[in-house]
Amino acid sequence: MDSIHQNFIYLDYNSTTPIDDRVLNEMLPYFSANYANPSGSHLFSLTVQDAVEQASEGIAIGMGTQSNNIIYTSGATEAINLVLKGLQFSNKKHIISISTEHKAVLETCAFMEQWGFEISYLKVDHQGMVNLESLVETIREDTALVCAMLANNETGVILPIRQITEIVHQHHALVLCDATQALGKIDINLRDLAVDFMVFSAHKFYGPKGVGGLYMADGAKKFLTPLIHGGGQQQGWRSGTVNTTGIIGMATALRIALEDLDKDQARIIQLRDYLESELLAIGDTFLNGSKTNRLFNTTNICFSTVLSEQLITRLGTISVSSGSACSAVTSRPSHVLKAMGLSDMEALSSIRFSLGRFTREVEISQTIMKVKQLVEKLRA
Structure with missing residues (x-):
């Protein structure tokens, strides 16, 4: 550096x-010596697949979840699009967003209006905090999803996600949490947060650009539709050859950030x-x-x-x-x-x-x- x-x-x-030098050193062999496609069936591929699976286990442990609940994407923006656009066939047509969410959330919400969704935007106070009573007043029977970021990218303000989740689940809706700024800076345990979806990007915690992910709770997967179809990788949620170097780099970066x-x-x-x-x-x-x-x-x-x-x-x-x-x-x-x-x-x-x-x-x-x-x- x-x-x-x-x-x-x-x-x-x-x-x-x-990118942290320790992260880069872990990634380098997978650009050159260990280059096999992890989706292959031969021994070379299986050794790389094993490395990806170990990295996935590390990422999952760092967030308090299981590796089969994580889908790897190009970053948080793609993951946000996967969740919001994946709701296109939902019977519920109402989405709630906080007015201070990232543009990736706000602009995708605006796009969803073309598919018949109604979007409500919660106001914040002068410190950037949301009034939980306004959430209770805004949520409806046809609310499909509430978008709430864990930490704001411009002010650093941290929202009470656990309390938001409790309110939303009482009304049988889902929570999308943008943890892009928070992961690696605060201790995150998905069992405690109890959100349905959480997005993140490796380059925010000294990992490589171009890789991130989406956490999906077991009960929430059925509400989504994949954006990318093809070879059926990642349980069919995001087809295409997985980003081996990116996933290994992200796992190393998260481990170091938490340590x-x-x-x-x-x-x-x-x-x-x-x-x-x-x-x-x-x-x-x-x-x-x-x-x-x-x-x-x-x-x-x-x-x-x-x-x-x-x-x-x-x-x-x-x-x-x-x-x-x-x-x-x-x-x-x-x-x-x-x-x-x-x-x-x-x-x-x-x-x-x-x-x-x-x-x-x-x-x-x-x-x-x-x-x-x-x-x-x-x-x-």
Whole structure:
């Protein structure tokens, strides 16, 4: 990771993470020496198949489930599409989403309207928390699914998924939980969460890009329809040759993330709090979201009257974000911050700083100094 740090101060870990060298080393043999297709029947294929199965067991154990409940996809976005579009033949035609969900959820929900589904959007308060009473009031007999992310990608705010699940199941509907930002950053036990579907991506916890997954509870599988048909791989849920290197890399990345979680959290939270306290000491700034109920690596700060687009450009080799990685190139205000009650100008003046395993204190000090200089200059 040193080559990255020679050129950039990277504070955009919620967008993606650099692959850990330990993960890459586990993957490399499966690009070259152990290249057989795990779906084959000969001994070479069977040895690779065994490695994939062991990796799957590791991923399942890390999430508190069984490997036959996990389908591997190209990432969380595909997994979200698999769940939502897989409901096309459902007799129930009502879906509930929280207004601060990722665009992958919101845009797929909007697409479902073409198939006769009605979508309800739950509001959040100024800290990004959902009112559970509004969920009770919104859920109906024909509600098929409720979408609720575990941790928000822009603010880091953590939602009470277990309580949401209990309410939804009382009304005989299903829960889709987007855990893309949470897996590897907080301890997740699917037996405790009791969600019906959960999606995740390896590149958010120092694994490879292009691989992720969908957890499906046993009782929820019957409600879905596969998107991809073909050779019948993965129990017929997603045909096509499985991503051997990706699955092995993801398993290694998750194991390391969980093993190092306490150590990483203790170090990163100190750096985040240092960064946050110094930046909030600048006049006319405020924190977006909850100060306590959030991911340990994330802070989202509004620098009033300073356009984040201008600030990010002038920060140059300091990599930060104005919102979701999937929409950060646009100059539209963040839908997450708008849903939390910010004005267009406040949302357009907000920056997300997300720290990670390779963030160093000297980088935080340099960022503080540079941001303070630029905010003063841009306001002047």
